[in-house]
Amino acid sequence: MPTQWFKREGNTLTLQGEWTLEHYATLKKALDGLDPKANAEIKLLGFERIDTAGAALLINLLGVERAGQVDEWASDLPKSQRALIMRIASAMDVSLTHDTDTPNRLVSMLVGIGAQVEGLYRQQRELLGFIGLVLATALPIMINPRRWRVTATVAHVQQSGLNAVPIVMLLTFMVGAVVAFLGATVLQSFGATVYTINLVAFSFLREFGVLLAAILLAGRTASAFTAQLGAMKSNEEIDALKALGLDPIELLVLPRILAMLVSLPLLAFIGMLSGLLGGAVVSAVSLDIPFYQFMNTLQESVSLNHFLVGLAKAPVFAFIIAVIGCLEGFKVAGSAQSVGAHTTSSVVQSIFMVILIDALAALFFMEMGW
Template sequence: MTDATMTLDDAGEGARTLHLSGTLTVASIGSVAPEMAAIQPDRDLKIDLGGVDRIDTTGAWIVHKLLRDWEKAGKSATLDHASDDAKRLIDQVAANDKPATRRPPHGNRAIERLEMIGGSVVHAAHTLGEFLAFLGQTLVALFQTIFERRPLRWNAVIHQMEVVGANALGIVGLLSFLVGIVLAQQGAVQLQQFGAEIFVVNLIGRSVIRELGILLTAIMVAGRSGSAFAAQIGSMKLNEEVDAMSSIGMSPTEVLVLPRVIAMVIMLTLLSFFGAIMAIIGGGLFCWVSLNISPASFVQRIQEVTPLSDLVIGMIKAPIFGFIIAVTGCFQGMQVTGNAESVGARTTQSVVQSIFLVIVLDAFFAVFFTALGYV
């Protein structure tokens, strides 16, 4: 392997000729690289590669740099007697010679945080406006169906009732039963310290019928059926089925939203009552096994300490929770755009927003009914 050598033919007033020979590789180019870099681009240049035995990307880069520097200086630089391999390698190096992209300098982090918060607030306000518009559109369609006697798709309503209610009986009943057992066990542990374990019945009856039975059922249904509404409508929106309905004169609100809203309102009311009963059964079973409170005594005590107003309050909250869950799920489904990833994102948002709204409304109802004297 021969080292790289160079000869600069600088005679005359015309173009200079740079003769390169030997091996232009990373191991040998160092002997001539400083001399090549010292050549000033004040005249045209010819680079003769006829004597080059071998060249790698380092040598190709040095040759390309000469060509580039002469081009920037407005002078001509050409290759002579270059082999096909040398030309191809130099062309590849030239094609990849792009200016490095520099990341923009960081600005004031406080300003960036404020911009991010401001953008989030604007996005939240925009989403709230769209949700209120969708809510109003749904209410208008519902009132038109009721008072103007517009046809309602009862087959779709019954199908959604089966999906939302009948198919959820198992999971709602099991979880409510277990919650009743846990509530009774934890209450008994604390009340036994004061010899007041009989008041476990009061705890179970009032908390389950008025609050926990309805709230836990609503949360389970929001995660199960509210997300399904968003995914189903989102998939239809992605496949342009919703646009097709609009183009043939069918209202997506009447066809897709109303059956789900009506089914959810009816079935969440029934599921909440069923869940409360299952929680009471679970609590009563624990009281019978661990506290020796017979089922007859438990039922009699439940009737004495649980006012009818608690059941009425729970049954008032349940359909409102169902309406909010259904509208939120359908709204997020209608917001799907772009690709399948949007379906997953909107489904997640429907669950989060439904649970958030249910808990906020439950807190509002607790304060409202307490202010009315129903404690």
């Protein structure tokens, strides 16, 4: 046993010498070979030097509880060394594992539902507040044509409306063809394939034309609005506009909302025509219903009311999509991750609100008999 650290007298073991990091490896090996049962009593008369590494080895030998009471049984040890040993002992006494109660699954589920409901409430409250801010800013501008941002509005009409025409036409044409084919498959067993025309007309004039166009713009344009405004927020361009005394709602939000109010009704109208065209093609190819018969039946059996009901929903959808896209852009915190998160949120919210409003409108029109 190294005499520079240990001194044995009978059953008494006296610790001495330098207990420092420099001698840590050798000291630890010596302590590992020490039989604790052979030492009835351990004395600390004073170390030449001791640091935290040596104190940790000493505490492993003595035990945390006894090392914490070193003030009581080792009064010959210098006060500074006793304070160091007790401080290290108190630190080593902290348990690294915490006993946690097994969470109740029902309580956890209810907590999660409550958090989701609270988040939805805050989200809708922010949306209503932003709608009020937009309307309060828009009303004075509408009566003052000199403040209209015509160039920005036309640019956004081209971006959100004209550039979306091909994808809207393709999608509604294919959905119209699918609806006609499925309707004919069901109606054929009743000998009523001619009513496929009515099915396609009712579905696209009242629902599918405007709904598919709105969902496409929710995914295409709302995300673009959020990304554009989010990038401006990250680059502090919006703060610069405020510093110049300009209103970001007037400059950035209103042109986008007006562009959507122009674009979506036009796209909904194009979607209705494309869907009817898809149904007419399937009727001519698979059902032997000529195009002129399709048009005659459409004119005789389908009233203008269905077209007006479908088109009336387009401005509401356009306003909601544009407002949500702009609001999420203003909520960007400043990082690329925040831009992506709020872009995703704007798409999800827009599609959800469009479908919710469409369902409520369908129930309302049905009860009104329109």
